[in-house]
Amino acid sequence: MDPYKYRPSSAYNAPFYTTNGGAPVSNNISSLTIGERGPVLLEDYHLIEKVANFTRERIPERVVHARGISAKGFFEVTHDISNLTCADFLRAPGVQTPVIVRFSTVVHERASPETMRDIRGFAVKFYTREGNFDLVGNNTPVFFIRDGIQFPDVVHALKPNPKTNIQEYWRILDYMSHLPESLLTWCWMFDDVGIPQDYRHMEGFGVHTYTLIAKSGKVLFVKFHWKPTCGIKNLTDEEAKVVGGANHSHATKDLHDAIASGNYPEWKLFIQTMDPADEDKFDFDPLDVTKIWPEDILPLQPVGRLVLNRTIDNFFNETEQLAFNPGLVVPGIYYSDDKLLQCRIFAYGDTQRHRLGPNYLQLPVNAPKCAHHNNHHEGFMNFMHRDEEINYYPSKFDPVRCAEKVPTPTNSYTGIRTKCVIKKENNFKQAGDRYRSWAPDRQDRFVKRWVEILSEPRLTHEIRGIWISYWSQKLASRLNVRPSI
Numbered sequence: 001m002d003p004y005k006y007r008p009s010s011a012y013n014a015p016f017y018t019t020n021g022g023a024p025v026s027n028n029i030s031s032l033t034i035g036e037r038g039p040v041l042l043e044d045y046h047l048i049e050k051v052a053n054f055t056r057e058r059i060p061e062r063v064v065h066a067r068g069i070s071a072k073g074f075f076e077v078t079h080d081i082s083n084l085t086c087a088d089f090l091r092a093p094g095v096q097t098p099v100i101v102r103f104s105t106v107v108h109e110r111a112s113p114e115t116m117r118d119i120r121g122f123a124v125k126f127y128t129r130e131g132n133f134d135l136v137g138n139n140t141p142v143f144f145i146r147d148g149i150q151f152p153d154v155v156h157a158l159k160p161n162p163k164t165n166i167q168e169y170w171r172i173l174d175y176m177s178h179l180p181e182s183l184l185t186w187c188w189m190f191d192d193v194g195i196p197q198d199y200r201h202m203e204g205f206g207v208h209t210y211t212l213i214a215k216s217g218k219v220l221f222v223k224f225h226w227k228p229t230c231g232i233k234n235l236t237d238e239e240a241k242v243v244g245g246a247n248h249s250h251a252t253k254d255l256h257d258a259i260a261s262g263n264y265p266e267w268k269l270f271i272q273t274m275d276p277a278d279e280d281k282f283d284f285d286p287l288d289v290t291k292i293w294p295e296d297i298l299p300l301q302p303v304g305r306l307v308l309n310r311t312i313d314n315f316f317n318e319t320e321q322l323a324f325n326p327g328l329v330v331p332g333i334y335y336s337d338d339k340l341l342q343c344r345i346f347a348y349g350d351t352q353r354h355r356l357g358p359n360y361l362q363l364p365v366n367a368p369k370c371a372h373h374n375n376h377h378e379g380f381m382n383f384m385h386r387d388e389e390i391n392y393y394p395s396k397f398d399p400v401r402c403a404e405k406v407p408t409p410t411n412s413y414t415g416i417r418t419k420c421v422i423k424k425e426n427n428f429k430q431a432g433d434r435y436r437s438w439a440p441d442r443q444d445r446f447v448k449r450w451v452e453i454l455s456e457p458r459l460t461h462e463i464r465g466i467w468i469s470y471w472s473q474k475l476a477s478r479l480n481v482r483p484s485i
């Protein structure tokens with residue numbers, strides 16, 4: 001008998017109940033006792049194992065994006081961009097790659113309502129023939145900060161007050177008043193799109209600037225955009241209260257029901273590209289994650305489509321244990337020097353090792369679907385079968401060699417060690433442009449939401465004044481205060 005054929009799987013269910021060790025269990029409803037009424041005996045191995053397993057059923061929830069749901073499907077190339085990148089999964093129209101996608105809210109707990117005004121996560125894991133590519137994005141094209149060292153503070157401000165365990169806007173506005181670079185992201189959070197109707201009717205963005213590398217070695221900066229084919233739909237603040245009041249998992253249910261009924265959610269993937277030689281031509285820094293790239297100058301180019309046609313089989317295995325990491329890229333796609341992205345390359349693997357353990361990439365949902373090999377082995381919960389004597393490199397006994405060099409950006413760097421802010425901050429222009437592009441009723445709803453949070457009694461006159469100076473006189477007149485700066 002090959003013991004490794006029988007890995008733990010519900011597919012190998014015995015026809016009768018067993019312990020985890022496989023021994024038959026003849027009674028699963030009564031504890032072993034002395035006499036009818038107890039006491040209970042410690043030697044009831046099955047009782048102890050069953051309860052001990054149960055008391056350990058939960059793993060730590062994600063420190064952010066705890067509330068979410070995933071679904072499976074495929075990505076299909078529809079337009080040839082093989083001149084822009086040597087990524088194998090983008091090699092030709094018609095090529096399909098299996099994916100798993102997880103949608104989420106950011107701030108609240110694992111079982112919080114899906115109707116909160118919040119950013120939504122839009123994370124796609126492509127299981128390519130050259131390894132997994134994780135495009136871990138959001139439904140906003142921009143982010144509040146541009147340097148990863150500030151991320152824990154952003155999250156602490158947005159999360160519930162550590163004293164009251166209530167999310168409080170006076171804390172958020174206090175912290176963010178120091179971040180004028182956050183204004184453009186607020187133009188998504190406090191706009192109508194701040195509460196998507198569900199996960200199917202929202203856009204997605206890679207957010208950061210990445211790099212595409214062609215076979216020729218030519219390098220382009222790139223931004224990724226997902227557009228839902230069923231259009232963008234949102235909930236008004238009033239609708240959100242009703243929908244969330246009736247069902248705190250409405251978006252999870254919507255995604256499940258749509259797929260189960262054959263109404264498969266679909267998004268088109270577009271890219272914007274920029275020649276790095278042009279990076280100084282703009283009034284903003286193209287690597288600045290608090291800025292969008294103007295679509296009239298850098299138009300959206302179609303690439304492919306994402307179709308979600310399979311619901312998950314098991315929430316714990318395929319959503320809770322699903323682990324994304326922006327560090328996972330494939331040949332032909334590379335990071336950029338965006339300081340926030342650079343920090344994320346470290347943070348996700350680090351949190352997964354804490355949340356799931358050092359072998360999290362061996363879990364079926366996270367493991368690459370292509371052949372893979374290295375000598376990073378053992379540790380807690382290793383379940384990879386290895387029948388090898390050579391676990392070091394290089395070795396004359398091991399035929400496995402390093403792969404051929406893949407093209408990477410060849411920029412060279414000179415500079416002094418420094419901690420500083422980027423030169424072209426330009427914090428206000430794009431936020432103003434976006435606000436002015438809206439119809440008056442949309443502007444009005446945006447202002448109304450700001451008036452509401454700026455009316456929080458614990459906000460000081462100084463902080464309120466900073467926000468009014470950020471958002472214009474219009475807000476000042478509605479709040480009946482004068483800007484202090």
Ligand code: HEM
Pocket residue numbers: 061062063064065068102103104120121122123136137138143147148149151206207208322323324340341343344347348351352355
């Ligand atoms: C340096 C800044 C950031 C840090 C340190 C950070 C850290 C984290 C951490 C620790 C998690 C939990 C991961 C897990 O336990 O599985 C997470 C999840 C996530 N983050 Fe970030 N994050 C940062 C910025 C961003 C940005 C800019 C975006 C959008 C582009 C983003 C999108 C997401 C998404 C979508 C998830 C959920 C992934 C899933 O569905 O499992 N994060 N982040």
